[in-house]
Amino acid sequence: xxxxxxxxxxxxxxxxxxxxxxxxxxxxxxxxxxxxxxxxxxxxxxxxxxxxxxxxxxxxxxxxxxxxxxxxxxxxxxxxxxxxxxxxxxxxxxxxxxxxxxxxxxxxxxxxxxxxxxxxxxxxxxxxxxxxxxxxxxxxxxxxxxxxxxxxxxxxxxxxxxxxxxxxxxxxxxxxxxxxxxxxxxxxxxxxxxxxxxxxxxxxxxxxxxxxxxxxxxxxxxxxxxxxxxxxxxxxxxxxxxxxxxxxxxx
Numbered sequence: 001x002x003x004x005x006x007x008x009x010x011x012x013x014x015x016x017x018x019x020x021x022x023x024x025x026x027x028x029x030x031x032x033x034x035x036x037x038x039x040x041x042x043x044x045x046x047x048x049x050x051x052x053x054x055x056x057x058x059x060x061x062x063x064x065x066x067x068x069x070x071x072x073x074x075x076x077x078x079x080x081x082x083x084x085x086x087x088x089x090x091x092x093x094x095x096x097x098x099x100x101x102x103x104x105x106x107x108x109x110x111x112x113x114x115x116x117x118x119x120x121x122x123x124x125x126x127x128x129x130x131x132x133x134x135x136x137x138x139x140x141x142x143x144x145x146x147x148x149x150x151x152x153x154x155x156x157x158x159x160x161x162x163x164x165x166x167x168x169x170x171x172x173x174x175x176x177x178x179x180x181x182x183x184x185x186x187x188x189x190x191x192x193x194x195x196x197x198x199x200x201x202x203x204x205x206x207x208x209x210x211x212x213x214x215x216x217x218x219x220x221x222x223x224x225x226x227x228x229x230x231x232x233x234x235x236x237x238x239x240x241x242x243x244x245x246x247x248x249x250x251x
Contacts, residue, residue, distance in 0.1 A: 008050055017044035053103050062103045063152025072096055072147055079140050084129040087121035094118055103152040110139045164219035168226060170207035177211025186214040
């Protein structure tokens with residue numbers, strides 16, 4: 001894997017990793033590249049910091065190093081402590097937040113206001129001081145919460161043979177779910193005292209939960225497909241937050 005001047009070489013065994021490193025080094029030196037050996041890891045390891053993220057190949061986990069988290073919180077906190085900021089400065093903060101997405105994909109739910117602020121540069125200029133809107137300030141606690149409470153995410157692993165494949169969907173009036181490859185179906189109308197007046201994200205999440213509860217008995221592994229993108233967050237005063245991300249045709 002190559003990103004600008006950073007390279008990550010993977011292999012199923014330490015021997016294969018070492019062989020890959022030797023081959024890449026040979027090619028780079030023959031092409032007269034300058035290699036910073038002091039910042040390079042040339043021996044096979046299972047724990048490594050890559051592009052500011054902590055890669056744990058032993059346990060299959062991608063996280064954010066604690067020291068990096070403190071820097072991110074300081075950077076994002078400037079949005080709360082200042083009343084005005086230039087789009088150029090905000091773009092730097094947005095870039096730092098986006099760099100966390102491989103480990104914290106739910107962070108994308110809280111970047112829309114950052115993006116809108118940065119886009120003002122096209123009409124007002126990159127260095128023009130602009131008042132920071134309250135809607136943008138209101139998203140900062142959510143970003144800080146994710147940094148504080150979520151260490152990262154596990155790697156996606158291929159489903160085991162025989163995994164139960166489910167699909168769910170919801171409308172304003174009803175919800176439904178099905179087990180793929182069989183005739184098992186579950187569906188019902190929303191009752192007036194539950195989800196009939198709820199937001200579509202509420203209904204999509206509830207349909208996914210009800211489908212899983214109804215059709216997954218005895219399943220070891222479950223694949224749940226949702227029909228459209230869902231980003232759902234339970235905000236305070238709820239004691240817990242649920243972060244849910246899906247996509248059309250995705251899992």
